[in-house]
Amino acid sequence: MTAETNADSVVVGAGIVGVMAALYLQAEGRKVLLVEREEVAAGASAGNAGILAFPEIIPVASPGIMFKAPKWLLDPLGPLSVPPTYGLKIAPWLFHFWRASSRKAFAHGIAAQTEMMHLAAAEMRRMRETPELAGFFDTTGTLDLYDSEASFDAAASDWLEKEKAGFQFTSVGRAEIDRLQPGLAPQFRHAMYSPAGIQVNDPKGLTRAVADLVTARGGALRKGEVRDIAPNADGAIITLDDGATIKATSVVVAGGAWSKTLAARLGDPVPLETERGYNTTLPAQAFPLQRQLYFNDHAFVVTPLSEGIRVGGAVELGGLELAPNYRRSKALLAKAARFLPDLKTEGGREWMGFRPSMPDCLPVIGRSSASPAVLYAFGHGHLGLTQSAATGRLIGELAAGRPASLSLAPFRPGRFLRGG
Structure with missing residues (x-):
């Protein structure tokens, strides 16, 4: 006989998006149960770079990207790679990525991200003013570096879009680069400097601190992997991997890269990749x-x-099952050592984690087609930390039945379906 629990609002996933959603649901008067397959901040929320990247409004899927992608894909250690064994599985995602790179879709993506980022900045400001969280944020400024004048000039249109969106930055040469960050290799003579750049100095610690706030305000945390969500007239019944069930009035699916399977079972086949x-x-x-x-x-x-200095980035589209390829982290570290000649590369700790990525670089935020009681909050790619508080705000508004702070049409789950 399996155990059964009654709950008000269940949030599936205790990464940064999930715990923020829980916090905002509590602000709406909901009693929250967080269900996490491992532990709080076990995935990408622990290993991200800690950047609040509000100016990053430019989608990766952009006009001309498909001419660059083949060269990247052929380099197993390049900025974008797909292991050969995963090539067929990724084909549908690449098709949607290609469609998202049209000029019309690109412009649509910039407009949607701009709205989202302004909301993200406003809501994260509230988190920075919360006494229990304030110590996790540092205003360090951000230096965007380019290898050559040609690559700097090639990025001019992206910076123009950021300027039009209201973000501030300054073009700097070598003398100013040396002042802002001594010790860079001599090739870096062109950069953009954003003095307002905010660093989360402990991404895992911040996520856990938000979870602690949730529990301090009456929420609960339960370990278990959600196998099924079955909507009914009263909300939904959640089944865990041990056979236990939870009756919930509402459910938020915020399981990051693991959300795809649950969404598909609910009738929403989103093209999410890892x-x-x-x-x-x-x-x-x-x-x-x-x-x-x-x-x-x-x-x-x-x-x-x-805790130290984090060197990371690039993209490997390889799903949840393949073994880590730590040659990629070693390649990044070797590049960092060339670009920062005095960098000591000994004593480092390698990490690999899963980011939930949509082809158009926009998250999935909205109601399930199966039931208005089931909400989605996943697919943020590299921007989960940046957009977490804004997503929490939107989920709180959806749960309360109030108009959302911005249009949710660009983030709807069914946007990749024919006619969607």
């Missing part, structure tokens, strides 16, 4: 890092954390 992200965290004394560094021509970042 970006396998790699990084290495070095000791703090490895380099006197002053701020967030983006190496734009190489698709990786170096960021300052309370």
Whole structure:
């Protein structure tokens, strides 16, 4: 005989998006139960770079991207790779990615991300003003570096879009680069500097602190993997891997890369794929890092954390089952050592995690087609931390039946269906 529990609002997933959704549901007067397959911040919320990337409104799926992609895909250690054994499985996602790279879709994506990022900045400001969370945020500024004048000029249209969206930055040359971050290789003579860049100095710690707030405010946390969500007249019945069931008035699916299967069972076959992200965290004394560094021509970042220096980035589309390929993290670290000649690369800790990625680089936020009691909040790709509080705000509004703070049409679950 299996155990049965009654609950008000159940949030599936205790990463940063899930715990933020829980926090905002509580603000709406809901009693929340978090259900997590491992532990709080066990996945991408523990291993991300800690950047609040509000100006990152430019979708990866962009006009001309399909001419660059084949070269990247042929390099197993390049900025975008697909293991040969995963090629057929990824084909539908790549088709939607190609469609999302049209000029019309690209412009639509920028407009949607711009709205989302302004909401994200406003809601994360509230988190920064919360006493229990304030210590996790540092204003470090962000330095976007380019290898050459040609690549710097090629990015001009992206920076123009960011400027039109209201984000501030300054073009800087070598003398200013040296002032902002001493110790860079001489090739970096062109950069953009954003003084407002905010660093989360402990992404895992922040996620756990938000979860602690949820439990301190009357929420509960339960370990278990959700196998099924069956809507009914009263909400939904959730079945866990041990056979236990939970009767819930409402459910939020915020399980990151694991959300695809649950959405499909609910009748929403979203084309979510898994970006396998790699990084290495070095000791703090490895380099006197002053701020967030983006190496734009190489698709990786170096960021300052309370525990040390994190070197990570690039994308491997390889699903949930393949073994980690730590040659990728080693390749990133070798590049970082070339670009920061005084970087000490010993004593690092390697990590691989799963980012839930949609072809158009927009998350899935909205109601399930199976029941208005089941809400979706997943698919943020590299922007889960950045957009977590905004997503929580939107989920709270949906649960309360109030108009959303922005149009949810670009994020609807069925947007990739024919006629969607």
